[in-house]
Amino acid sequence: MACSGVSFRFGTHLAVDSLDLRVDPGQVVGLLGPNGAGKTTTIRLVNTLLPMQDGSVEVFGMDVRRSPMAVRRRIGYVPQQLSIEGALTGRENVALFARLFDVPRSERARRVDDVLALRDLSARR
Numbered sequence: 001m002a003c004s005g006v007s008f009r010f011g012t013h014l015a016v017d018s019l020d021l022r023v024d025p026g027q028v029v030g031l032l033g034p035n036g037a038g039k040t041t042t043i044r045l046v047n048t049l050l051p052m053q054d055g056s057v058e059v060f061g062m063d064v065r066r067s068p069m070a071v072r073r074r075i076g077y078v079p080q081q082l083s084i085e086g087a088l089t090g091r092e093n094v095a096l097f098a099r100l101f102d103v104p105r106s107e108r109a110r111r112v113d114d115v116l117a118l119r120d121l122s123a124r125r
Contacts, residue, residue, distance in 0.1 A: 001046060006055035008041050015041040047077045069102050090116060091125040
């Protein structure tokens with residue numbers, strides 16, 4: 001994984017400022033810093049959950065801008081806190097992930113229902 005000149009803003013707030021970072025195969029890296037330092041934003045840029053604004057990120061040699069779906073299919077991400085949206089219903093949360101992982105629109109409703117049933121969550125949709 002390599003980040004080069006990565007910057008990201010939320011409105012006028014600069015969350016990541018010209019980050020250069022390289023993690024070679026087999027390396028384990030921890031991002032440490034105070035709240036608001038840009039750790040989560042950086043991870044979300046690397047795993048394509050946020051759109052790149054400035055700079056570039058490559059994961060397994062793939063540019064996250066050009067090949068976000070290929071990157072998502074090759075990595076795993078487990079956040080400290082669940083990143084489901086509390087204001088959304090169970091169905092809306094699963095549908096959000098279906099869009100994120102490029103499930104064709106024509107299959108989404110059926111596949112969302114399948115996932116909810118698989119997890120015994122149909123009553124809580």
